[in-house]
Amino acid sequence: MYYPTTVIPSWVQSLSVVIPLTYGLRALRRSLLEGVPLAAVAPDVTILLGFVVGSLVRGSFATSRSLRSACRSGTLAPY
Amino acid sequence: MAQAPGLARDSVSGNDVSGMAMAANATAALLATHNAEEALAVTILMNQRVVFGVHREEPQDGWRRLDLDIPGGADRAAMVLSLGARVSWQHSAVSGAILFLIVLAYLGLGMLSAALVVAFRTSGPRFPAFSRRPPCSEVCTIRRRSFPPGCRAFRW
Numbered sequence: 001m002y003y004p005t006t007v008i009p010s011w012v013q014s015l016s017v018v019i020p021l022t023y024g025l026r027a028l029r030r031s032l033l034e035g036v037p038l039a040a041v042a043p044d045v046t047i048l049l050g051f052v053v054g055s056l057v058r059g060s061f062a063t064s065r066s067l068r069s070a071c072r073s074g075t076l077a078p079y
Numbered sequence: 080m081a082q083a084p085g086l087a088r089d090s091v092s093g094n095d096v097s098g099m100a101m102a103a104n105a106t107a108a109l110l111a112t113h114n115a116e117e118a119l120a121v122t123i124l125m126n127q128r129v130v131f132g133v134h135r136e137e138p139q140d141g142w143r144r145l146d147l148d149i150p151g152g153a154d155r156a157a158m159v160l161s162l163g164a165r166v167s168w169q170h171s172a173v174s175g176a177i178l179f180l181i182v183l184a185y186l187g188l189g190m191l192s193a194a195l196v197v198a199f200r201t202s203g204p205r206f207p208a209f210s211r212r213p214p215c216s217e218v219c220t221i222r223r224r225s226f227p228p229g230c231r232a233f234r235w
Contacts, residue, residue: 020188024181031174035167041177048180055187062194070201 004029020051 004026005016016022027044030036038045070076 020184021181024177024184027177028174031170031177032167035170037170038173041173045177045180048177048184051184052180052187055184055191057187059187059190059194063190063197066194066198066201070197073201075201076197 020048020055023048023051 005013005022008016023044027041027048030041030044031038067076
Protein backbone atom coordinates (compact mmCIF):
# COMPACT_ATOMS: atom_id res chain seq x y z
CA MET A 1 0.00 0.00 0.00
CA TYR A 2 3.07 2.16 -0.41
CA TYR A 3 3.41 4.75 2.31
CA PRO A 4 1.46 7.72 3.68
CA THR A 5 2.20 11.19 2.37
CA THR A 6 3.29 12.30 5.82
CA VAL A 7 6.64 10.59 5.35
CA ILE A 8 7.57 12.38 2.15
CA PRO A 9 9.11 15.86 1.93
CA SER A 10 6.76 18.77 2.34
CA TRP A 11 7.14 20.06 -1.19
CA VAL A 12 6.12 16.66 -2.53
CA GLN A 13 3.19 16.64 -0.13
CA SER A 14 1.92 19.83 -1.73
CA LEU A 15 2.10 18.11 -5.11
CA SER A 16 0.30 15.03 -3.89
CA VAL A 17 -2.91 16.92 -3.13
CA VAL A 18 -3.69 17.14 -6.85
CA ILE A 19 -3.18 13.42 -7.45
CA PRO A 20 -6.28 11.23 -7.07
CA LEU A 21 -4.15 8.27 -6.09
CA THR A 22 -3.31 10.06 -2.83
CA TYR A 23 -6.90 10.02 -1.63
CA GLY A 24 -7.65 6.59 -3.05
CA LEU A 25 -4.65 4.94 -1.46
CA ARG A 26 -5.25 6.69 1.85
CA ALA A 27 -8.82 5.43 1.89
CA LEU A 28 -7.69 1.96 0.83
CA ARG A 29 -5.01 1.91 3.50
CA ARG A 30 -7.40 2.94 6.23
CA SER A 31 -10.08 0.56 5.05
CA LEU A 32 -7.93 -2.50 4.50
CA LEU A 33 -5.23 -2.09 7.11
CA GLU A 34 -7.00 -0.21 9.88
CA GLY A 35 -10.41 -1.74 9.28
CA VAL A 36 -12.32 1.53 9.58
CA PRO A 37 -15.88 1.69 8.20
CA LEU A 38 -16.94 3.57 5.09
CA ALA A 39 -18.05 6.63 7.06
CA ALA A 40 -14.50 7.13 8.33
CA VAL A 41 -13.05 7.25 4.83
CA ALA A 42 -15.93 9.31 3.43
CA PRO A 43 -13.91 12.55 3.08
CA ASP A 44 -11.25 10.87 0.98
CA VAL A 45 -13.86 8.99 -1.05
CA THR A 46 -15.77 12.23 -1.65
CA ILE A 47 -12.66 13.96 -2.95
CA LEU A 48 -11.87 10.93 -5.09
CA LEU A 49 -15.41 11.00 -6.42
CA GLY A 50 -14.93 14.66 -7.32
CA PHE A 51 -11.79 13.72 -9.21
CA VAL A 52 -13.73 10.99 -11.04
CA VAL A 53 -16.60 13.26 -12.06
CA GLY A 54 -14.32 16.13 -12.99
CA SER A 55 -11.88 14.07 -15.02
CA LEU A 56 -14.59 12.08 -16.80
CA VAL A 57 -16.62 15.16 -17.71
CA ARG A 58 -13.61 17.18 -18.81
CA GLY A 59 -12.06 14.20 -20.57
CA SER A 60 -15.15 13.30 -22.56
CA PHE A 61 -15.81 16.94 -23.42
CA ALA A 62 -12.23 17.53 -24.53
CA THR A 63 -12.10 14.29 -26.51
CA SER A 64 -15.31 14.94 -28.37
CA ARG A 65 -14.32 18.53 -29.04
CA SER A 66 -10.87 17.69 -30.34
CA LEU A 67 -12.21 14.86 -32.50
CA ARG A 68 -14.94 17.09 -33.86
CA SER A 69 -12.40 19.79 -34.60
CA ALA A 70 -10.06 17.34 -36.32
CA CYS A 71 -12.89 15.86 -38.39
CA ARG A 72 -14.06 19.31 -39.37
CA SER A 73 -10.62 20.41 -40.50
CA GLY A 74 -9.91 17.09 -42.17
CA THR A 75 -6.65 16.53 -40.35
CA LEU A 76 -7.70 13.27 -38.76
CA ALA A 77 -7.61 11.36 -42.04
CA PRO A 78 -3.81 10.66 -42.04
CA TYR A 79 -4.16 8.86 -38.75
CA MET B 80 32.12 -9.14 9.82
CA ALA B 81 29.99 -8.99 6.74
CA GLN B 82 26.36 -8.24 7.29
CA ALA B 83 23.91 -10.87 6.18
CA PRO B 84 21.60 -9.88 3.35
CA GLY B 85 18.33 -8.52 4.60
CA LEU B 86 19.66 -7.96 8.07
CA ALA B 87 19.51 -4.54 9.63
CA ARG B 88 21.29 -3.29 12.69
CA ASP B 89 20.54 -0.29 14.82
CA SER B 90 23.47 2.12 14.52
CA VAL B 91 23.06 3.15 18.16
CA SER B 92 22.58 -0.11 19.97
CA GLY B 93 23.93 -2.49 17.36
CA ASN B 94 20.96 -4.77 17.86
CA ASP B 95 19.22 -6.55 15.08
CA VAL B 96 15.91 -4.79 14.56
CA SER B 97 14.40 -7.33 12.24
CA GLY B 98 10.87 -6.27 13.09
CA MET B 99 11.50 -3.03 11.32
CA ALA B 100 14.21 -4.34 9.06
CA MET B 101 11.91 -5.86 6.50
CA ALA B 102 9.98 -2.63 6.25
CA ALA B 103 13.20 -0.73 5.88
CA ASN B 104 14.49 -3.20 3.32
CA ALA B 105 11.29 -2.95 1.30
CA THR B 106 11.47 0.83 1.42
CA ALA B 107 15.11 0.78 0.42
CA ALA B 108 14.42 -1.62 -2.41
CA LEU B 109 11.64 0.66 -3.55
CA LEU B 110 13.99 3.61 -3.41
CA ALA B 111 16.75 1.65 -5.11
CA THR B 112 14.62 1.17 -8.18
CA HIS B 113 14.63 4.92 -8.63
CA ASN B 114 18.03 5.93 -7.30
CA ALA B 115 20.31 2.98 -7.86
CA GLU B 116 23.41 5.14 -7.80
CA GLU B 117 22.69 6.68 -4.46
CA ALA B 118 24.20 5.29 -1.30
CA LEU B 119 21.15 4.11 0.52
CA ALA B 120 20.22 4.31 4.09
CA VAL B 121 16.85 4.04 5.66
CA THR B 122 15.91 6.09 8.63
CA ILE B 123 13.12 4.98 10.82
CA LEU B 124 11.29 7.09 13.29
CA MET B 125 11.06 5.82 16.81
CA ASN B 126 7.34 5.34 16.39
CA GLN B 127 8.11 2.91 13.58
CA ARG B 128 7.01 5.15 10.77
CA VAL B 129 9.20 4.40 7.80
CA VAL B 130 11.03 7.28 6.26
CA PHE B 131 13.61 7.08 3.56
CA GLY B 132 16.21 9.60 2.73
CA VAL B 133 19.88 10.26 2.29
CA HIS B 134 22.45 8.78 4.55
CA ARG B 135 22.56 10.48 7.93
CA GLU B 136 25.91 10.53 9.66
CA GLU B 137 24.69 11.29 13.13
CA PRO B 138 21.62 9.96 14.88
CA GLN B 139 19.33 12.86 15.58
CA ASP B 140 16.74 13.40 18.23
CA GLY B 141 14.09 10.78 17.86
CA TRP B 142 15.87 9.11 14.99
CA ARG B 143 18.02 6.07 14.60
CA ARG B 144 19.94 5.14 11.55
CA LEU B 145 19.75 1.65 10.15
CA ASP B 146 22.60 0.26 8.08
CA LEU B 147 21.17 -2.09 5.53
CA ASP B 148 22.06 -4.66 3.02
CA ILE B 149 19.59 -4.19 0.25
CA PRO B 150 17.95 -7.47 -0.76
CA GLY B 151 17.56 -7.84 -4.46
CA GLY B 152 14.28 -9.63 -4.52
CA ALA B 153 12.18 -7.44 -2.28
CA ASP B 154 9.14 -6.12 -4.02
CA ARG B 155 6.63 -3.47 -3.23
CA ALA B 156 4.07 -5.91 -1.91
CA ALA B 157 6.51 -6.76 0.86
CA MET B 158 5.99 -3.23 2.14
CA VAL B 159 2.55 -4.04 3.46
CA LEU B 160 3.57 -7.34 4.93
CA SER B 161 6.74 -6.05 6.47
CA LEU B 162 5.01 -3.23 8.25
CA GLY B 163 3.27 -5.87 10.27
CA ALA B 164 -0.12 -4.81 9.00
CA ARG B 165 -2.93 -7.27 8.86
CA VAL B 166 -5.41 -6.84 6.04
CA SER B 167 -9.02 -6.79 7.19
CA TRP B 168 -10.83 -8.49 4.35
CA GLN B 169 -14.32 -7.77 5.70
CA HIS B 170 -14.00 -4.32 4.16
CA SER B 171 -12.96 -5.69 0.80
CA ALA B 172 -16.20 -4.50 -0.83
CA VAL B 173 -15.50 -0.92 0.20
CA SER B 174 -11.91 -1.30 -0.91
CA GLY B 175 -13.01 -2.67 -4.26
CA ALA B 176 -15.29 0.32 -4.74
CA ILE B 177 -12.45 2.69 -3.88
CA LEU B 178 -10.18 0.87 -6.30
CA PHE B 179 -12.84 1.19 -8.99
CA LEU B 180 -13.04 4.94 -8.33
CA ILE B 181 -9.27 5.22 -8.69
CA VAL B 182 -9.45 3.45 -12.05
CA LEU B 183 -12.31 5.72 -13.17
CA ALA B 184 -10.39 8.83 -12.17
CA TYR B 185 -7.40 7.80 -14.23
CA LEU B 186 -9.66 6.77 -17.10
CA GLY B 187 -10.92 10.34 -17.25
CA LEU B 188 -7.38 11.68 -17.05
CA GLY B 189 -6.46 9.33 -19.89
CA MET B 190 -9.32 10.68 -22.00
CA LEU B 191 -8.11 14.20 -21.29
CA SER B 192 -4.59 13.24 -22.34
CA ALA B 193 -5.89 11.55 -25.49
CA ALA B 194 -7.81 14.69 -26.35
CA LEU B 195 -4.65 16.73 -25.99
CA VAL B 196 -2.74 14.30 -28.19
CA VAL B 197 -5.43 14.41 -30.87
CA ALA B 198 -5.57 18.19 -30.68
CA PHE B 199 -1.84 18.63 -31.06
CA ARG B 200 -1.32 15.91 -33.63
CA THR B 201 -4.11 17.12 -35.87
CA SER B 202 -3.25 20.79 -35.75
CA GLY B 203 -0.71 22.68 -37.77
CA PRO B 204 0.62 22.17 -41.28
CA ARG B 205 2.04 18.66 -41.07
CA PHE B 206 1.20 17.53 -44.60
CA PRO B 207 0.92 19.62 -47.73
CA ALA B 208 -2.51 18.25 -48.53
CA PHE B 209 -3.78 19.35 -45.12
CA SER B 210 -1.78 22.52 -44.80
CA ARG B 211 -4.78 24.75 -45.06
CA ARG B 212 -8.30 24.53 -43.91
CA PRO B 213 -10.40 23.57 -46.92
CA PRO B 214 -13.39 25.63 -47.89
CA CYS B 215 -16.75 24.12 -47.23
CA SER B 216 -17.22 23.14 -50.85
CA GLU B 217 -14.13 20.97 -50.75
CA VAL B 218 -15.14 19.02 -47.66
CA CYS B 219 -16.76 15.82 -48.81
CA THR B 220 -19.31 13.91 -46.85
CA ILE B 221 -18.29 10.47 -47.99
CA ARG B 222 -17.21 7.18 -46.50
CA ARG B 223 -14.16 6.40 -48.57
CA ARG B 224 -10.48 6.23 -47.92
CA SER B 225 -9.39 7.71 -51.23
CA PHE B 226 -9.74 11.31 -52.16
CA PRO B 227 -12.02 12.16 -55.04
CA PRO B 228 -10.75 14.95 -57.31
CA GLY B 229 -10.99 18.36 -55.72
CA CYS B 230 -11.68 17.01 -52.27
CA ARG B 231 -9.25 17.91 -49.57
CA ALA B 232 -10.94 16.61 -46.48
CA PHE B 233 -13.40 14.06 -45.28
CA ARG B 234 -16.37 14.49 -43.06
CA TRP B 235 -17.78 11.39 -41.51
